[in-house]
């Protein structure tokens with residue numbers, strides 16, 4: 064025989080309701096934490112400003128050209144196309160090129176135009192060379208047309224030439240974005256785990272009817288939402304202020320950064336499991352993300368890196384995120400082209416998550 | 429049938445009575461640290477809390493109160509021993525059980541950067557309670573005018589009260605409060621006492637840990653005195669003191685009575701003539717006080733009956749240290 068104690072039915076707390084409440088609570092907390100906002104949104108933008116001014120200053124400025132003696136071809140340049148300064152002799156011009164005071168020097172001897180371009184600043188020199196060649200071509204076309212009116216002439220499509228050249232922002236933007244996603248994932252997860260160990264909130268939540276899974280899920284969801292906002296803001300600024308041309312496949316950056324974020328969160332959980340304090344977690348996170356960034360091609364094209372860096376890069380999840388973002392966002396490749404990268408990122412996320420699960424000591428929370 | 433205690437095996441353990449809110453038997457927990465060595469935090473603890481009771485665990489720092497509570501709540505696994513909470517094992521957690529208990533942990537734990545209202549409403553939703561209920565709880569703990577303040581800006585006492593409000597928002601039958609009045613000023617402590625009495629008067633079972641003797645005396649139906657991981661005595665404060673059978677100490681100013689008279693009044697009980705004071709240790713305080721009154725020798729009168737402090741001294745063999 065048993066006795067039933069009659070208690071009024073209480074509303075059973077629903078899983079979805081609990082999840083939404085926790086999502087809102089953690090999301091609000093994130094928004095109000097200025098250091099988080101700085102870290103995830105502003106820091107990558109600052110890096111973009113910094114790096115594009117280091118690598119990309121030549122892009123925005125007008126090539127500085129030295130006119131050695133008289134070079135009538137330069138008269139045909141449009142206003143503002145070049146910054147032209149006179150030089151008395153070729154020797155003087157070459158010295159100034161070497162000192163980086165100018166990007167190219169032009170010598171005209173009758174029908175022959177010689178262009179000396181800067182070796183000191185090779186990128187700027189190359190750009191000056193390209194523009195000067197185009198100018199000479201225009202001059203030739205004009206002359207031919209004048210000599211044989213009605214005769215069709217072949218024109219060079221300079222616009223196409225410009226489109227294929229790799230401007231610094233094109234490799235910088237996906238790289239910095241991949242790095243931004245990586246640090247907010249790794250640092251965010253590691254810091255959260257250490258906080259949970261310290262502030263006992265997790266213990267309190269374990270004693271509510273909501274499951275711990277709800278809370279962890281809400282926390283991951285906030286991180287994923289943050290990654291999406293971070294990506295949108297970053298690409299918008301890159302496009303509007305730095306002239307990054309976004310392809311029509313840009314939306315596919317969303318699943319890419321989400322997969323990447325999962326991988327980086329998993330790395331952060333492993334770190335948070337090892338670290339005892341906030342500074343410890345930050346230090347370890349740096350120790351992991353810095354090499355990962357350096358060998359990933361995020362800040363410097365891999366093609367220009369030493370072989371060992373290129374070999375190491377295959378171990379860095381940032382490489383795959385960077386590569387996939389670049390192909391889809393910058394070059395407009397279809398998502399099918401980056402499926403290998405997505406697959407590797409997902410496999411990486413799963414493997415690290417498994418390690419995190421195995422090594423994590425839940426009783427520390 | 430009334431009056432018959434059903435003996436129904438639940439999870440293999442026979443229940444003695446259905447109205448026990450908590451049953452604990454022979455709990456043991458040893459912390460093992462690489463550097464700290466072994467700490468026997470809980471060493472064979474057993475007790476029983478009836479439904480509707482106000483139960484206190486009284487003990488000095490490090491006695492093992494928090495560890496015991498955490499095991500009972502299901503936050504820690506004991507090395508050995510059994511716990512029944514409302515007739516169930518607290519581990520693994522079940523939503524049905526956690527919905528019926530409310531917990532205030534020793535360290536306040538809140539969502540970062542949220543206001544008082546946002547905090548308690550989040551907890552309300554986790555317990556399936558309404559926003560009205562959340563507002564009501566803020567009112568009850570006297571935090572209504574702090575509703576828009578960020579939790580980290582609250583004073584220690586206000587944080588404790590918010591923590592209690594979060595524990596109550598799910599309308600629990602059983603409430604655990606771990607040192608809610610620690611580090612509060614006397615006024616705030618009294619306010620919290622009133623709140624705790626009200627919680628218990630609502631019909632909720634309350635389990636309170638404290639290291640304040642007078643708090644346990646003032647609030648608890650029964651107190652367990654704990655030290656070094658063991659429970660040394662469990663009973664109502666009055667009964668514990670009565671069992672001690674300690675004399676009442678009556679003090680008056682010296683000089684009102686000559687020594688012979690003092691001897692006579694003591695009537696065989698102990699007394700101390702100590703400079704400007706006479707201290708009687710009497711078994712019959714009423715008779716002594718009546719005699720002193722008729723002598724007109726009540727100047728500097730102080731009467732001190734035994735307290736839990738004496739009980740602690742008696743059961744542990746050492747002074748209470750706070």
Ligand SMILES: Nc1ncnc2c1ncn2[C@@H]1O[C@H](COP(=O)(O)OP(=O)(O)OP(=O)(O)O)[C@@H](O)[C@H]1O
Pocket residue numbers: 459460461467468469487488489490491492493494495496534607639
């Ligand atoms: N997580 C832990 N790891 C190792 N030892 C612990 C841990 N928690 C508590 N202890 C030790 O166990 C003993 C009992 O601690 P507990 O926190 O249960 O005491 P308490 O009675 O709640 O004390 P207080 O009044 O200070 O809150 C102490 O000696 C403490 O040092």
Ligand SMILES: [Mg+2]
Pocket residue numbers: 493494495534606607
């Ligand atoms: Mg304690």
